[in-house]
Amino acid sequence: MLRILAICLSTLVVLTAGAGWWFYQHLNGNIHSVSLDGKGGTEKADAFGRTPINILVMGSDGRTSKTDCRLGGGCARTGVQNGSNADVQMVMHISADRSNATVMSIPRDTMTKVPACKDSETGRSTGGYYGQVNSALQYGPACQVATVHRLTGIPIDHFVKLDFSGVVKMSDAVGGVSVCVDDDVYDTYSHLKLSEGSHTLKGVAALEFVRSRHGFGDGSDLGRTISQHIFLSAMIRKFKSAGTLTDPTAVYSLADAATKALTVDDGLGTVKKLIGLAADVNKVPAKRITFTTMQTAPDPGDANRVVVGPGARTLFSTIADDQSLTTGSGKKSAAAPATSKATATARAVPAAGIAVTVENGTGITGRASAVATALTGRGFSPATTTANAPSPARTTTLTYGAGRKGEAQTVARALGLTDAHLRQGSGPDLILVVGSDWPSGDSYPGGKSSPAPADTETAVGGAHASTADQAKTCAKVSPYKTVRLDGVSMTPAQAYAAARNKPDSDE
Numbered sequence: 001m002l003r004i005l006a007i008c009l010s011t012l013v014v015l016t017a018g019a020g021w022w023f024y025q026h027l028n029g030n031i032h033s034v035s036l037d038g039k040g041g042t043e044k045a046d047a048f049g050r051t052p053i054n055i056l057v058m059g060s061d062g063r064t065s066k067t068d069c070r071l072g073g074g075c076a077r078t079g080v081q082n083g084s085n086a087d088v089q090m091v092m093h094i095s096a097d098r099s100n101a102t103v104m105s106i107p108r109d110t111m112t113k114v115p116a117c118k119d120s121e122t123g124r125s126t127g128g129y130y131g132q133v134n135s136a137l138q139y140g141p142a143c144q145v146a147t148v149h150r151l152t153g154i155p156i157d158h159f160v161k162l163d164f165s166g167v168v169k170m171s172d173a174v175g176g177v178s179v180c181v182d183d184d185v186y187d188t189y190s191h192l193k194l195s196e197g198s199h200t201l202k203g204v205a206a207l208e209f210v211r212s213r214h215g216f217g218d219g220s221d222l223g224r225t226i227s228q229h230i231f232l233s234a235m236i237r238k239f240k241s242a243g244t245l246t247d248p249t250a251v252y253s254l255a256d257a258a259t260k261a262l263t264v265d266d267g268l269g270t271v272k273k274l275i276g277l278a279a280d281v282n283k284v285p286a287k288r289i290t291f292t293t294m295q296t297a298p299d300p301g302d303a304n305r306v307v308v309g310p311g312a313r314t315l316f317s318t319i320a321d322d323q324s325l326t327t328g329s330g331k332k333s334a335a336a337p338a339t340s341k342a343t344a345t346a347r348a349v350p351a352a353g354i355a356v357t358v359e360n361g362t363g364i365t366g367r368a369s370a371v372a373t374a375l376t377g378r379g380f381s382p383a384t385t386t387a388n389a390p391s392p393a394r395t396t397t398l399t400y401g402a403g404r405k406g407e408a409q410t411v412a413r414a415l416g417l418t419d420a421h422l423r424q425g426s427g428p429d430l431i432l433v434v435g436s437d438w439p440s441g442d443s444y445p446g447g448k449s450s451p452a453p454a455d456t457e458t459a460v461g462g463a464h465a466s467t468a469d470q471a472k473t474c475a476k477v478s479p480y481k482t483v484r485l486d487g488v489s490m491t492p493a494q495a496y497a498a499a500r501n502k503p504d505s506d507e
Contacts, residue, residue, distance in 0.1 A: 030259035033269030035120060039146035040156030050096040052322045053280065056145050056159040057103075059088025059167070059210070060137065084163075086137040086144050088210070088228065091154055093319045098280050100288040100324040103232070104315065104463075105225035107296055108134040109305050112151045117143030132305070137161075141263065151308070152294075152316040153377060161263040171206035173257035177235050179209060179227075183477035184496035187215035188485050193496060193504050205505040206231070215492045216475050219482030222293065222306075226464050227475040229291035233468040236286055289468040290325040292460055314352045315459040317379030325456055326467060351414065352458050354407045355383035356430045361393030367434050371415070374442030378414050393435040396444065399425040416447025 045051045089106040110133045118125035119140030126139050136147035145156045162170070171177060180198040187193075192208035192215055201209050210228050217223020259271075267273065297309035318325065356375055360368035368386040375384050398421050400408035408422055408430055415432075421444075425431070438444055466473060481489040485498055 027255055027259045027271045030256065031269055031271070032263045033266045034141050034263060036142050036145055036156075036159065036265045036267070037120070039117075039142045040149045040159075041154075043155045043157060046096040046322065048096075052096040053094040053158070054154055054156050054319075055092045055094075056148055056156050057088070057090040057092055058086040058137065058141065058144060058159060058161045060084040060086060060161055060163045084137055085132075085134040086161075087134055088162075089134065089144075089148065090228075091148065091152065091156070091319065093154070093322075094280060094284065095324060096322050098283040100290070100326055101281075101284045102290045102292065102319055102325055103229070104319060105228065105291075105293045106133060106148065106151070107221040107225060107294065107306055108132065109221050110151070110294070110296065111299050111302075111305050111307050112147065114139075114143070114147050115150055117146060119143065141265070145265075152320070154316055154320045158265050158268050160268070162261055167207045167210060167261075168203045169257045169261045171201065172203050174235065174238065176200040176202040177206060177231055177238065179231055179234055180474040181477055182474040183493045185212075185215045185477045185492040186483065186485075186495040186499050186502070187212040187492055188483045188495055189214050191505070193499065193502060194506065195496070195504060199506045201231075201506055208505050214478065214482040216478055219478045219480055222296065223476075223478065225293045229293075229464075229466060230473055230475050233286075233289075233291060233466070233470065233473075236289065236468045237471060286469040287467050288324070288326045290460075290465055291468065292325070292463040292465040295462045309462070311352075311458050311461045311463065313382075314379055315463060317351070317377075318456070318459040321378070325460060325465060351379040351381075351410060353381060354410060354430065355381040355385070356411055356432050357385050357387060359387045359389040359431060359433045361389035361391070361396075361433045362436050362439055363392060364439055367439070370442060371432065371434055375411070375414065380411070380414070389433050393433050394437065396421055396435040396438045397423050397433050399423045399427075399431045399433075401425060401428040401430070404428075404430060415442075416444040418447065 040054075040056075043051045043054065085108070087108045089108065091102075091104045091106070093102045093104070095101065111130065112133045114126065114129055114131055114133075114136045116126060116128040117136065117139040120142065121140060124139055126143075133147055133151060134144075137144045141159050141161055145159050148154070149156050178198060178200050181194050181196060183196050185192065185194050187208070190208045190212040192205070192212045194209075199205075210231055211224075212227065213219065213221050213224040215223075216227045292315065294315065295309035295312040296306035299305035299307050356372070358368045358372040358375070360366075368388070372384050372386045376382055396417065398408050398412055398417060400422065402424070405422075405424070411430060411432065412418065412422060477492050479491060481491055481494075483490060483492055483495050485495045490498065
């Protein structure tokens with residue numbers, strides 16, 4: 001969605017040089033922006049001073065207008081409502097060198113801690129609570145950003161929010177999006193009804209497709225995130241191949257619809273800022289845009305909810321550390337090769353399986369804990385522990401056991417340590433003694449720390465990763481009895497057969 005908006009606006013300015021100022025002012029007037037108040041953290045520049053971009057894309061379930069009530073339903077008793085949940089949440093990461101991008105969905109049913117927040121527009125506030133991640137939007141977009149940042153550790157620079165009517169406007173403006181389903185499907189909840197095969201979806205049909213959670217996969221929100229990736233990938237391919245952007249009238253229609261449909265943070269709150277984003281986003285080829293879903297596990301306290309699952313922390317770290325999930329050819333990357341002298345003599349080892357004992361030899365309270373927290377925050381094993389060193393240490397050392405030099409070098413690289421700090425010991429463990437030469441901070445003074453090598457296999461394991469150039473991927477219709485028709489539970493395909501008199505969504 002961001003890519004489409006940005007390309008439209010950039011092309012519009014070029015094609016309307018004569019009347020460009022009027023269009024520019026008109027589009028600026030369409031944009032509704034909200035401050036993030038610094039709640040999403042701060043990105044770190046790479047060695048060349050380039051900064052990655054992380055944007056939280058939200059789909060709101062709010063019935064805050066008569067149009068959204070008609071499209072979303074659920075207003076028969078309450079009428080137009082206040083507040084909304086972020087039923088679609090995608091962290092879109094654009095790399096510092098603009099060579100690749102990752103779009104990670106966070107299932108709405110994920111349980112997490114929502115921090116203390118106050119909505120700057122409505123004044124509604126919370127002191128913080130444990131609940132579904134999507135509920136934070138009730139306290140404003142900045143609260144949703146803060147919650148996702150707290151959950152993942154990924155800095156969030158910007159947000160884009162879209163409601164029901166926004167999806168309809170955008171899909172109409174682009175002339176429809178081509179998708180396919182691998183079986184007949186009728187989701188009696190979202191009302192999506194399609195026969196097996198390919199379809200071009202516009203307006204309400206497009207909304208029904210991206211909202212359907214009972215029609216695909218296992219009938220949960222996890223299946224819905226995958227079908228949404230298929231939809232967005234198709235939209236990206238269309239804009240890369242279609243001639244739409246050479247037609248000034250079509251471009252204006254697209255840009256007008258987009259700016260009316262979205263709420264953004266004030267960092268994206270003008271056409272000029274969105275055009276600046278366009279130049280960056282458009283550099284990323286479709287084969288290097290990875291769509292993936294955060295790994296989950298069942299919530300021990302509620303079978304209908306999920307929590308962060310195995311591999312998710314590695315996925316979070318890979319994104320936060322600006323490491324690509326694809327190679328230059330678009331294929332899934334292996335663990336990133338080491339490039340520093342400290343890693344030249346041994347194979348780089350992924351961080352997720354490395355546990356370190358961090359000992360405080362400085363006499364400064366909390367130093368071991370600070371460094372250990374830095375390691376786990378960078379994707380190292382949560383089994384990392386702390387202790388006091390047997391005696392004061394002037395120099396920081398990292399001691400490793402037989403066969404574990406590669407692991408030691410991975411730790412050293414992440415903390416900015418050099419070969420001079422490494423020692424081979426007689427014991428089996430990795431022991432980092434923080435000396436008085438390192439009195440503060442989470443990277444060694446004067447050292448050049450760099451992210452631990454990306455363990456892509458773990459990062460995308462169970463995360464349903466795909467790239468935007470995969471045109472032949474069809475949404476997998478649920479084989480389970482996930483829907484009800486006339487009070488009878490049945491599969492979406494059975495419901496399709498039983499509802500012959502109901503027209504298909506794309507008719």
